[in-house]
Amino acid sequence: MSLKTEFIRLREVDWRELDIKEAGSWPLVLQLLCCFFAFVLPFSAVYFYYVGPAKESMIVARNLEEKLITEYRVKAAKVANLEVMNEQMGVLEVRIEELREMLPTGAEVPSLLDSISEAAIDNKLEIDYLRLRSSQALEHYVERPFDIQVRGGYHQIANFLADVASMPRIVTMHELVMAPDDEDFLVLSLLAKTYSYREQQGSED
Template identity: 35%
Template structure:
């Protein structure tokens, strides 16, 4: 049968005449079209039920692989720099220990008050008041406020502030107020709150 005859028969064929029970007598072109449709449905169904799930699983595995790779790189970096980290830890402990040693213990507070007193007098100031206030508890240290009132010239006050900053124990100055004393303006009255700190390890 020629191609023209096949096309003629296909044009004359009515799809309503198809009988699934007599598929063997269907025209060749119809059989070919139906076979292509069935093949396409099989491919589509296979992709939907099998390949699509495999792709999703592959993506999940790739994400897990990336996470494991990043974790491995982090661990490898830490392992390669372990000695450096140990050295840094020792250095930090030494630095922390040095800072803690600069914090006075309870038995050293009277000596600190004496140091501040001597610093004020050594700067040429008249010490009007030096009074330790109630201790304030913080997370891992205690704060020890000290009220200080001194009088003297501007340069003497500046010398005192600088000398307190240079004490071997940590002392910080806060709430500083200065007012002229007398009419000449030469003498000044300064009130300041000094704070020192005590480490509370094991309390």
Template identity: 30%
Template structure:
């Protein structure tokens, strides 16, 4: 066996290298080739695998979400039905245009029944919203504390929606009575023609601003 110190390590003389050296070099070359193959080929596969795993997780999350909704579907339907009923009940508390005069009478009669004296009862212009209109009424009434409280309580007890805003109280000089200024708002729902007219005017307004 040729001593290693006498071996010509030039690559052109590789055929004369000792067998153990040849085997070691071949193993190293094979390992390098395998490493390069793994790096350039397997890395792409690993990236693809991560992508597939993420898609699988997303699909599982989507499935779990839809399954949860499916489990509670009847509950959601019941809640929707309750909301529709509540909305219908509230809508029925809004008078139509023909019922507004009677509602105004109810408001004034509530104050008179409480023992108040009206100094001002002045309906204002309607303020139309999407499907209903506000009807503000400026009032100035005089009465004692209990009468004023009975008036506000009576308004809340009316079968129609009535709200009280901008309340200002002031005592009457040399008297136990008080003056209350307030804005009482009643509401009515818009009929289909009014809603249609508002929609058309909004569309026309948008076209005009272009």
């Protein structure tokens, strides 16, 4: 029986007279179609209602697994380095405390200015002025700028700057200008800054 003959029989079928009990006598093409749908439809239903959601859940679980593994590796690395990090933190805290001790309090700034004046006198410099500017409160510290102008020889000025830089309290120097005066001396003008630590916002200015 040829396939062409089967298609001719399929076109001649009276669909209203089909009886499932006589399926064995149906055209072969119709029998194959019925077998196909008999398998495909249940499989599709099973996939749609059971396999599909399970597959989506598996994808979600796999993504979550990858995320948890990544987090675990990061935390494991931190734990492995915890002792070293604690040691480094301890060293850092000690260093920060040392730096805090090098910052004068507001009450100690006049004493610091006296020390700078003494350094200028010890180096045989003439002090034109040494005056404070208004302090500026920042987030973690208070900036206390002051202007300095001295005059004298080159080596005396160099030694003075070295003495100021080596003081136990932190002093930074900015905007240095040096020029000769009318008496063959050098005049040094600069903006110096010292700093005070703020224990809390607005505690000191």
